[in-house]
Amino acid sequence: MGAPGKTTDAVLACGEVRTCLLPTREAVDQQVAERLLRLRADEPVRVSKRPNRYAVSPDVLTGVDCRLPTANGSKVRAVGTVTSRAALVEGRVLQATAYFSAPAGGPDRRRPWGYYLVRPGVLVPIGKVSPRAVAEGFLTRHHQDELDVGSIAEGQLSRISRLLADSFDPPLTTTDTRVRWAASPASDGDEPPLRFTVAEDGLRTLDLRLPPGTAPAAAAALCEDLALHDWLLTTVVDKLDGLRLGSADGKAALKVLRPLVDHLLHLWLPKARVERPLEALWDALEQEPGFSRQWETQVRRVRDQLLLQAILTQREALGASLTTS
C-alpha cells in the first residue's frame, strides 16, 4: 500500500479470515491437503514444510459491483474482484481468507470488465473514497446490500466441507472464528500499529496501520497468522474453562485434555509466514495482551494436569495390585 496520493495506488486493504478445525478424525497428510486445496487443474497448490507444514490454494477471484460499507454512511460504489484462498496448517487447521485493496479514487463510471480482471484483488471505486471511512465501516457495520467478503471466504470453506462429507468426524468440538481486518498506511502520528478487538460469536476485528508499500497479500498473511493463533488460544481457553480439574473423576478431564495434546498444542508457531517488516505488529500483541504468555500458561496447565492424572492413575493401579496380592 502506498501513501495516499496517486489514485492508482492502494490506500486501503480489507479482508476476513475464517478459521476452523478441519473436521476429519486425524490431521491430513500433504497429498490429501493438495487434493482439498486444488481449485484449478493448471495451477499447483503451494506447499511448504518449513518452519511448519503449510499448504495454500491458488487465489480465486470473485467479481463484485456494490456499495462499500462506510462509517459515515456516504454512498460509495466499487467494482472489481475480491481475492480468496484456503490454507491448511499442519493438515489440521483450515483457514479461508477473502480480501481486497482499494485506491483512493477511480473512473467516474464502470469500465469494461477486462479493466478489472488485470487488477486482481482490487476494488476500484466509482469516484473518490475516504479510506478511513471505509476501513471503519468495514470493521463495524454490515448491511445486506453492501460488500460481503465473509460469504466469499465461507464459500471456500463450504467447498472443502463438501469434499469431506464422507469423513466428517472431528476429534473435538471447537468454535469457528472470523477475523475481520482493515489496513491503512501508517502515518507519522503516534497511533498504535494495531487494534485487536474480541467481539461476540467468534468475531474479532483488527485495525492495522502498516508501513507504506506493504503488499495487500502480506497484510492478509499477517492476519491469517494472527487469526490462527487467536483461534488456538480461544479453543484451548474454552476447553479449560469450566473443566472440573480437581474432581475425583480424572477420566472426564482426560477426555478433554488429550485431544488438545494430540491435535493442537504443537501448532503454536507465531510469525511462521509473516514478512519481516510486519513482525513488529505481532510483537505489539505479545506486549499486550501477551498472546504467547497466555498460551504458555494454558499449555503448562494442560501438561501439569496430565502429569497429575498419570501419577494418580499409577498410584491407583499400584494400590489395586497391593490389595489383590
Add this chain to the structure above:
Amino acid sequence: MSGPGTVFRETSAQPATKSVPFSHLSLELGHLYMEDFVEGPDRLRGHFAAVRPWVDAARAGVGSLPAGKRPRISTCFLIDDYFSRLSTPAELIPPLLAAAAEAGLTIDYLARESGCAVSQPGRRDRAELAESVLHRLVESPPPGSNGFRPPVSRTGWLTNGRRAPSGRTSAALDATGAVWEPPSETGARGHSVFMDVELWSGPEDERTWSCAFLASVWQLVRLGLLRDNGEPVLTPAPWDAKEFPAEWDALPPVVRLNPLAAPFTAYATCSILPARFLPVEHAVRVILDQVHVEPEALRQVTVRSQGEGITVPAAVVDRTSYVFPPGL
C-alpha cells in the same frame, strides 16, 4: 514468506511460470467446417482467394515498429476434428495446403480443435485445457453483486449481463401479478445486447465443449497466456514429413509446417473468418472478457513487448481482432 532478505526458499512454495516466444501478430487464415472440406478443392481455392487481400491488409495493419524491426507474423489454421471427423489428415491436409499455396499463402502452423479440449495424447498428466480455462472464469458482476452468486462451473452458461428473472413470462396468465422483466447487458450503451453463452453440454464427466468456448481457448493459446502448472501448453511440434497420418490423434495438436515461421504465440491475434462465425466470435469476446489469466503470464508479455517498444492492450479481449470479408 519471501522477501529480498530471504535466506530460505522452497521451490514447491514458489512455482515458476515458464515464458514463451512472441510474434507481433498471429494471423488465422479462416476456419471451415468438415462439411466444407467435403465439397472439394474448388471450395478451398475460393476460400483462400477471398482471404488473400485481407492477409495483406492485416500485415500492413501491424503498424510502425521501431526502426530496423521487421514485423514477426505467423499464420495458422484450425481444423475442426472435435465436432466431426469426416475425413483423415492424410486426405484433408494436402489439398488444404495446396489451395493456400495457390493463393500465395503459407500456413505456418496447423492446429486441431480437439487439442483445445482434451489433454495432449500421451500426456495424461496434463490437465484438459478447456477445463483449466473454465476454472479461470471470473464472472463480470452485474451491479448489486456483493459477493454471492452461483459460480459458472455449476450452471455452464455465461452472460454479459443479468438474465431475466425466471418464472412465468406471461403477465396475462400470472395470477401473482408479477410482470416480465427484461435481461440487461452490463455496461450497455443505452440499450442492451444481452448474450447468454452455453459453455458445454452433457454430464460433467463427458462434457462436450461448445464451439464458442473452444474458440476462446484457441485465442488464449495463440496469445501465449495459458500455462499448465507453469509449463507452456500446445507447444508446436515440427512436422517435416510430406505425408500426414490416417488418424487425427496421431497428429500433434499444433504442428509447425514452415520451419522458418515466426513464433506461433503472439502479442495480438487477427482472425479472418466467414461472417457466419460472427455470433460465435461475439460469444468468444464475452468469454475472454471474463477469463482471469495468470498474472505472471501477463507480466511476461508486458515486459517483453515494452522491451521492443510495443504497446500491448492491457485487457486480454482487446488483443484480438477480426476480419469478416465478403465472399467467404
